[in-house]
Amino acid sequence: MSEVRIGVFVCHCGSNIGGWLDVPEVAEYARSLPNVVFAQDNLYTCSEAGLSQIKNGIKEHNLNRVIVASCTPRTHEPLFKRVCQESGLNPSLFEFVNIREQCSWVHMQQREAATQKAKDLIRAGAAKASLLEPQEDIYVDVEPRALIIGGGIAGLTTALTIANVGFDVKLVEKEKELGGLLRHLYKLYPSNEEAAAVITPRIEAVRNHPRIEVFNDSTVRDVRGFVGNYDVIIASDGKEETIKTGVIIVATGAEELKPQGLYSYDGQKVITQMELEQLLADGNVSATKVAMILCAGARIPERTYCSRTCCMTAIKNAVLIKKQSPEAQVYILYRDLQTYGTEYEEYLRMSKEMGIRYIKYSLSNPPTVSDGGVKVYHELLGRELNLETDLVVLATPLVPHSDAKELAKKLKVPLEQNKFFLEAHVKLRPLDFATDGIYLCGCASWPTDVEQTIAQALGAASRALIPLTKGQVKVEPIVSSVDQDKCIGCGICEYLCPYKAIAVFPTDKGDRASTIVASCKGCGVCSSHCPMMAITMQNFNDDQITAQIAALAAV
Amino acid sequence: MDNQNDFEPRILGFCCNWCSYAGADLAGVSRMQYRPNVRVIRVMCSGRIDPAFVIEGFLRRMDGVMVLGCHLGDCHYLTGNYEAINMINEARKLLEYSGINSGRLLLDWVSASEGARFSEVVTNFTEEIRALGPLGAAEGRDFSELEFKLRAAQATARGEKLRWVAAKQTEFMTEGNKYGEVFSRHELNRMLEGVIADEMAVNEILLLMKERPLSVKEMAAAIDLPPPRVLRYVSALRKKGLVDLQSLDGNSPRYAIRVEEEVQQ
Ligand code: SF4
Ligand code: SF4
Numbered sequence: 001m002s003e004v005r006i007g008v009f010v011c012h013c014g015s016n017i018g019g020w021l022d023v024p025e026v027a028e029y030a031r032s033l034p035n036v037v038f039a040q041d042n043l044y045t046c047s048e049a050g051l052s053q054i055k056n057g058i059k060e061h062n063l064n065r066v067i068v069a070s071c072t073p074r075t076h077e078p079l080f081k082r083v084c085q086e087s088g089l090n091p092s093l094f095e096f097v098n099i100r101e102q103c104s105w106v107h108m109q110q111r112e113a114a115t116q117k118a119k120d121l122i123r124a125g126a127a128k129a130s131l132l133e134p135q136e137d138i139y140v141d142v143e144p145r146a147l148i149i150g151g152g153i154a155g156l157t158t159a160l161t162i163a164n165v166g167f168d169v170k171l172v173e174k175e176k177e178l179g180g181l182l183r184h185l186y187k188l189y190p191s192n193e194e195a196a197a198v199i200t201p202r203i204e205a206v207r208n209h210p211r212i213e214v215f216n217d218s219t220v221r222d223v224r225g226f227v228g229n230y231d232v233i234i235a236s237d238g239k240e241e242t243i244k245t246g247v248i249i250v251a252t253g254a255e256e257l258k259p260q261g262l263y264s265y266d267g268q269k270v271i272t273q274m275e276l277e278q279l280l281a282d283g284n285v286s287a288t289k290v291a292m293i294l295c296a297g298a299r300i301p302e303r304t305y306c307s308r309t310c311c312m313t314a315i316k317n318a319v320l321i322k323k324q325s326p327e328a329q330v331y332i333l334y335r336d337l338q339t340y341g342t343e344y345e346e347y348l349r350m351s352k353e354m355g356i357r358y359i360k361y362s363l364s365n366p367p368t369v370s371d372g373g374v375k376v377y378h379e380l381l382g383r384e385l386n387l388e389t390d391l392v393v394l395a396t397p398l399v400p401h402s403d404a405k406e407l408a409k410k411l412k413v414p415l416e417q418n419k420f421f422l423e424a425h426v427k428l429r430p431l432d433f434a435t436d437g438i439y440l441c442g443c444a445s446w447p448t449d450v451e452q453t454i455a456q457a458l459g460a461a462s463r464a465l466i467p468l469t470k471g472q473v474k475v476e477p478i479v480s481s482v483d484q485d486k487c488i489g490c491g492i493c494e495y496l497c498p499y500k501a502i503a504v505f506p507t508d509k510g511d512r513a514s515t516i517v518a519s520c521k522g523c524g525v526c527s528s529h530c531p532m533m534a535i536t537m538q539n540f541n542d543d544q545i546t547a548q549i550a551a552l553a554a555v
Numbered sequence: 556m557d558n559q560n561d562f563e564p565r566i567l568g569f570c571c572n573w574c575s576y577a578g579a580d581l582a583g584v585s586r587m588q589y590r591p592n593v594r595v596i597r598v599m600c601s602g603r604i605d606p607a608f609v610i611e612g613f614l615r616r617m618d619g620v621m622v623l624g625c626h627l628g629d630c631h632y633l634t635g636n637y638e639a640i641n642m643i644n645e646a647r648k649l650l651e652y653s654g655i656n657s658g659r660l661l662l663d664w665v666s667a668s669e670g671a672r673f674s675e676v677v678t679n680f681t682e683e684i685r686a687l688g689p690l691g692a693a694e695g696r697d698f699s700e701l702e703f704k705l706r707a708a709q710a711t712a713r714g715e716k717l718r719w720v721a722a723k724q725t726e727f728m729t730e731g732n733k734y735g736e737v738f739s740r741h742e743l744n745r746m747l748e749g750v751i752a753d754e755m756a757v758n759e760i761l762l763l764m765k766e767r768p769l770s771v772k773e774m775a776a777a778i779d780l781p782p783p784r785v786l787r788y789v790s791a792l793r794k795k796g797l798v799d800l801q802s803l804d805g806n807s808p809r810y811a812i813r814v815e816e817e818v819q820q
Contacts, residue, residue, distance in 0.1 A: 074572070106583050106588055107588065110591055121594060121595075124596070409629065415668065422668055426584075435573075435631070492723065496725065498633040521599075523635050524598065524602065525632065527603065528604060528605040528638070529722035533718070545598070549567060549615060550611075552615075
C-alpha cells in the first residue's frame with residue numbers, strides 16, 4: 001500500500017476534555033508521531049464545523065487514515081466513519097481514541113497525568129491506524145418482521161405503529177390478557193380519563209389487526225442471531241415455536257412493589273395505590289380519613305431511585321376520593337413532590353385548593369402506622385402529628401419484573417444497577433440497546449407514566465422501522481478471515497465459534513476453514529485459539545494489537 | 556525508581572467492547588476518579604485475548620496486565636469470557652514458568668452498569684502492582700534475565716503445540732478427547748503444564764543457539780535443567796531438522812540452528 005498519511009483531530013469537547021488536559025499540547029505531540037502528517041485541535045469535533053474540518057483535512061492533506069481523539073467509540077464512531085466515507089475514505093481506515101471517558105473525566109485532578117495518558121493512547125491509535133486496511137462493507141438482508149416482548153401500553157403502541165406501516169408483528173405477552181399495568185388502573189392523571197378508555201381500544205385494534213399475531217401466556221425461551229436475522233424461540237402451552245424476525249422491541253414494563261413488612265401493610269387497612277385504584281374502580285372506597293405515604297420503599301439505601309409516577313398517582317387518587325366524598329380528610333405524607341411540568345404543578349395546586357393536606361416527613365424520621373392512626377413528625381411545623389385514619393395508602397415504586405434478568409441474558413443486553421434494562425446511551429440513544437436491532441421503551445427501562453411511555457413506544461417503533469424499511473443493514477466488517485495456507489483444518493475454530501460462523505470445508509488443498517461472513521460477529525475467539533495462528537480479525541488483528549501494545553509501552 | 560512510593564506502575568488493560576469498556580465509559584460519565592496508570596486497548600470480546608498479547612505486554616516492560624470482560628453468563632458472544640478464562644489461565648502459567656509473579660496478570664469482570672466497579676478494579680489493581688514494584692522487583696530478578704524467559708514464553712504461546720492443548724480445553728472438559736475421556740480442570744492443568752515445561756525448554760534452547768553454537772552441558776547450565784533432559788530436546792530438534800551438529804568442544808559436540816537455506820530446500 002502507498003504511503004500512510006494520518007490526520008489526528010483532537011477534540012476539546014467544549015471544556016469536557018479541554019478543561020482537564022492540555023489539548024493543544026496533545027495535538028502538537030500527535031503531529032510528531034510517525035506517519036502523522038496533520039494534527040489539529042477542535043472545539044467540538046462532532047459539530048458541523050468539526051466535521052467539515054475533518055473533511056477539509058482529508059482533502060487538503062491527502063489523508064488516508066483519520067484518528068479522532070475525543071469521546072467514546074461506543075457512541076460516536078458511526079458519525080465519524082460516515083464523514084470519512086463522505087470524503088471518499090474507506091470507513092475502516094478510521095481509528096477512534098477515547099481521551100474523555102478514559103482521561104479527562106476520570107483524572108480531573110491530575111492534569112499532567114491525564115495529558116500524558118492522552119498522548120500515549122493517541123500514540124497507540126496511530127500505531128494501529130498505520131496498519132488498518134480498507135474493508136468492504138457487508139450488507140445483510142432484514143427479515144421484514146418485528147417481535148415485541150410485552151403487551152402493555154408500550155408493546156401495543158409499538159405493535160400498532162409498526163404493523164400500520166405494513167410489517168408483520170409478533171407480540172409476546174406472558175400473561176393471559178393484553179393490557180399490562182393499565183388493566184389495573186382506574187383513572188389516569190392529569191386528565192382523569194379512564195385507563196380502560198385508553199387501553200381497551202388499543203387491545204381491540206391489536207387483536208383485529210391482520211398483520212399482528214399475539215402470543216398470550218408465552219415467554220421467550222431463547223434468542224439467537226443478529227440484527228436483521230434474529231431467531232426467537234417462544235414457549236407457549238408447552239409448545240415451542242421459532243420466529244424469524246429482523247428486530248426485537250423490549251416493552252416488558254415493570255410492576256408495583258408489594259410492600260411486605262412496610263408500614264403494617266396488610267392489603268386491607270393499609271394498601272398500595274394500585275389496590276386503591278381497584279377499590280375506586282369498583283366504587284368500594286368508604287374511608288373518610290385517609291393518609292397516603294409517599295416513597296414507601298423508594299429512595300432508601302436498598303432502592304435509591306425515584307419512581308417518578310407515584311407522586312402524581314397519589315395526588316390523583318386523593319383528588320378522586322375528595323371528589324367522591326368532599327367531607328373526607330386526605331393527607332399526603334411526602335418527602336419531596338415530583339410534580340414536574342406546568343400541567344402537574346397545576347394539578348397539585350388544584351388538589352391543595354380542594355383541601356388535601358400535605359405533610360413533609362424525612363427519611364430519618366418516617367411515619368409510623370398503628371391501628372386507626374398514623375404518627376408523623378411534620379418537618380415544616382417541627383412537631384409530631386397524630387392523624388386518625390381509616391385507610392392508609394402506600395405509594396410504592398415500580399420495580400423491574402423478577403424475570404428481567406433472565407430475559408436480558410437471553411437477549412445479551414445489560415441491566416442497570418436497579419435491574420431495569422440499560423439503554424445504549426442515556427442521552428444519545430435512549431431507545432436503542434447497544435446491540436443493533438434491539439430496542440426498548442416504557443417501564444422496562446425506567447418508571448414512566450402513560451404519556452412518556454407512548455412517546456417512547458412511538459420512538460422505539462420508529463427506530464425499529466429504520467432497518468425494516470431499508471430492508472438491508474450494514475454490519476461492521478469486523479469479521480474473521482482464514483489464511484488457508486496456514487490452516488490445517490483441525491476444526492477447533494468451528495467447535496469454539498458461538499455462532500457457527502466458521503467451518504471446515506473440503507478444498508483442493510485439503511480440509512480448510514473459512515468464515516461465513518454474515519454470521520460472524522467478530523468476537524475473535526477463533527483467532528486467539530487457532531493453533532496455526534491462521535485466523536485474522538479484521539480491524540482487530542494480531543499485528544494491530546501488538547503494535548498498540550508496543551506503542552503504549554514505548555516511552 | 557529509588558523509592559517504592561514514587562513508583563508509578565505501567566499497566567496494560569484490555570477491555571471488551573460490550574461490558575467492561577462500557578463500564579469504563581460509565582465511570583467517565585459519572586466522573587469517578589481513579590488512578591491514571593492503566594492504558595486500555597479495546598477489543599470486541601475478552602475471548603479475543605491471545606496469551607501472546609499478555610506476554611508481549613510484559614516483554615515491553617509493562618508492570619501489570621489487566622483483562623476485563625463481561626460477567627460470566629453475560630458475555631455478548633455467549634461464551635467468549637469462558638474462553639478468556641482458559642487463555643488467561645495459560646498466560647498465567649507461562650508467566651510462572653518465566654519467573655514472573657502471576658499476580659501481575661488480572662482477569663476480572665465488569666458490566667456495562669458497573670462504572671464504580673470499574674474504577675475500583677483499576678484502583679485496586681494499580682495498588683497491587685505498586686506494592687509488587689517494577690517488573691523484576693517482586694521477582695528478585697533483572698529484566699534482562701526475565702526478557703530471555705519471556706521471549707521463550709512468547710515463542711511457546713505462538714507455538715502450535717501449546718495452542719492446540721489450550722484451545723482444546725473446553726472440548727476436553729465437556730465432551731472429552733477423541734477416545735471420549737473427559738478431563739477435569741486439574742488434569743488439564745497438568746497437561747498444560749507438561750506442554751509448557753517442554754516447549755519453554757525447547758524455545759530457550761533455540762534462543763540460546765541463536766546466539767552461538769553450544770554444547771548440551773553449556774545449555775543445561777544456562778537454563779538450569781539436567782543435561783540428559785536437554786540432550787533429549789536437542790535430539791528431537793535434530794530429528795526435526797531444526798538443529799545441526801556444528802563442531803566439537805573437546806569431546807562434547809556443539810549444536811547450532813540450521814541455517815535458513817538448508818531448511819528451505
Ligand atoms: S482453528 Fe485454525 S487451523 Fe484449525 S481449522 Fe480453524 S483456521 Fe484452520
Ligand atoms: S470471530 Fe467469533 S463469531 Fe466470527 S468466526 Fe470467529 S469465533 Fe465465530
